[in-house]
Every structure is written in C-alpha cells, then in structure tokens.
Amino acid sequence: MSVPxxxxxxxxxxxxxxxxxxxxxxxxxxxxxxxxxxxxxSLIVPYKFKGLGEVLTYTIVHSAAKDYAKHTPYILAIIRLDEGPSLTSQVICDHADIHIGMKVKSTFRKLGEESEKGMIYYGTKFVPLATPPRKD
Ligand SMILES: [Zn+2]
Known part of the structure; x- marks a missing residue:
C-alpha cells in the first residue's frame, strides 16, 4: 500500500x-x-465513534497471508458499535474468553509500537471492556 x-x-x-x-x-x-x-x-457531518461495542460474531484465524502469518492464531470479529454501524476488527483477548455479545472497546496504540509488530493497517483493535466487579 502506498504511503499516502x-x-x-x-x-x-x-x-x-x-x-x-x-x-x-x-x-x-x-x-x-x-x-x-x-x-x-442528507446533512452529513464527521463523527468520532466512542469505540464501545459488542461482538456480533467472530472467527479465530489460524492461517493468514504471509505478512500476518506470525500473528496467527488471532481473533477477527464483527463488532457492532454502540452507535449502530458494524465493522470487522481484530479482538485482543484470551481465545477462551471471546464470545458473542461480549462488550468491547477500541484501543489505539502508538503508531511506532504497532508498526514494529505489523498489523498496522488495521489500526483499530478491540479489547474486552473491564469486567465489572463481582457481586458475591
Ligand atoms: Zn439521514
């Protein structure tokens, strides 16, 4: 992909x-x-999403194109943002924890760190929302 x-x-x-x-x-x-x-x-204005959403469906990717192979397996999910739209993104969490309906939030990491690890082109990733304190 070209830089611009x-x-x-x-x-x-x-x-x-x-x-x-x-x-x-x-x-x-x-x-x-x-x-x-x-x-x-239409009256279109830019909008910055809060980055909160829910996992609609997900798949665990075991094989990927060459550039991403070292990151496998990873979780790829369709996430419905609280505002309504859905998008496909990687979810960073224990593979045993991922489930449909899981509340997630987007995470923005520093560009430099991301680019060293690859996956930079997907920019936004999601992580589980902090689990609420147990009631027992
Ligand atoms: Zn409209």
Missing amino acids: RFWRRLKNLYNLIGTQCKKCGEYHYPPRTICPKCRRS
Missing part, C-alpha cells in the same frame, strides 16, 4: 472516524457522503 493511501486509511481506521446524518440521526462507518435514508436531503 495508508495515511488516508489510517485517518479513518485509527481514530474510528465516520459520519452522522444530522437529518435522521443515523451513524455511518465507514464515512459516507450521502445518507442512504435521506439521500439528497
């Missing part, structure tokens, strides 16, 4: 920037220029 394209992608992925239609209130990720509901009367 990389940075353009990073702006959206790393910061979870999408859009909201002020007319109907719907959130979009990735960003849209036209709201699918409102079309010509």
Whole structure:
C-alpha cells in the first residue's frame, strides 16, 4: 500500500472516524457522503465513534497471508458499535474468553509500537471492556 493511501486509511481506521446524518440521526462507518435514508436531503457531518461495542460474531484465524502469518492464531470479529454501524476488527483477548455479545472497546496504540509488530493497517483493535466487579 502506498504511503499516502495508508495515511488516508489510517485517518479513518485509527481514530474510528465516520459520519452522522444530522437529518435522521443515523451513524455511518465507514464515512459516507450521502445518507442512504435521506439521500439528497442528507446533512452529513464527521463523527468520532466512542469505540464501545459488542461482538456480533467472530472467527479465530489460524492461517493468514504471509505478512500476518506470525500473528496467527488471532481473533477477527464483527463488532457492532454502540452507535449502530458494524465493522470487522481484530479482538485482543484470551481465545477462551471471546464470545458473542461480549462488550468491547477500541484501543489505539502508538503508531511506532504497532508498526514494529505489523498489523498496522488495521489500526483499530478491540479489547474486552473491564469486567465489572463481582457481586458475591
Ligand atoms: Zn439521514
């Protein structure tokens, strides 16, 4: 991937920037220029997602393209953000803990650290939300 394209992608992925239609209130990720509901009367503004969501489904990837092979196995999940849109992202947690409905939050690591380990192009990863204190 070329450097300029990389940075353009990073702006959206790393910061979870999408859009909201002020007319109907719907959130979009990735960003849209036209709201699918409102079309010509769309009122699109940029929106930074809070990064909280829930695992809709997931898969544990055991084999990956050459560049990612050293990271396998890893968890790839479809996450529904609290605001509504879904996205595919890596989830960093114990493979025994991942489950459908798990609450997750996005994590933004320093660019330098990430690039040393690879996977930088996916920028945003998710981790489990801190488990609430036990009641017993
Ligand atoms: Zn709309």
